[in-house]
Amino acid sequence: MATDRIATVAPVPEAAATGKVAAVYADIKATKNITFVPNMWRVLATNPDHLELVWTRLKAIMHPEASGRTSPLDPLTRELIALAVSATNGCSYCVNSHTAAARKLGLGVEALGEVMAVIALFNSTNAIADGYQIEPDILPPQE
Template sequence: MATVALLSDEAAPAESRAVFEAIRTARQTDYVNNFWRALAHDPALLRVTWERASEVMAPGALDPLVKELVYLAVSTANGCAYCVHSHTAAARAKGMTPEQHGELLAVIAMASQTNALATALGVPVDERFQEGP
């Protein structure tokens, strides 16, 4: 169903297989999901994407669950069905409760509607919301 074949371990180039192993180690599971198998045609793009994602999603000033919720919110607004499914699963794996999921959905819905209203009204940005040079 993809625009490229999803590469099995056998079919993937060696450098991509090495990234599959890094994914397995980091996640402590044998399962490598379809996104990485589709990216595996281009080992350099696969590697840079995986490594950057690992850095960005690591604990920092924001905790990993909050980062997942933000990721899921962006994926929803961008209409990426694959990403919505994979990051809903990831958020659950990081502890998202059904109550948190419900509130996340409510915030996404609220933002979506006020985004549309502000755009339809062409509301100019208040001076106090702008930073000086």
């Protein structure tokens, strides 16, 4: 069965966007320096308030420079964290999106392999430590 479906709901096409949705779409393209609105945002646009909420939160955390804030984390580090969480959560959409973003920021194929190795290692060792309920030997400073 062939299908052109990309989600459980019909995404809002850029040409049909008005009001809040059109404004968020424009901000996404400008902030991310891209020429199209990704599927994630077009699907979220079926609920304009939710689209705005998720975009505002993502923009503040992943693109703080767009609002004049300086982050202690560089853009590549933020993308690698997002990639690690996405891989761990099994979200292929997000794995592809954050891999593409990391590559655009200069991450090479060999480095990507190392990132994946670190992700796999800590998914494994986290499961072992959690399974054994091992008490921490050291705690981070609170200041």
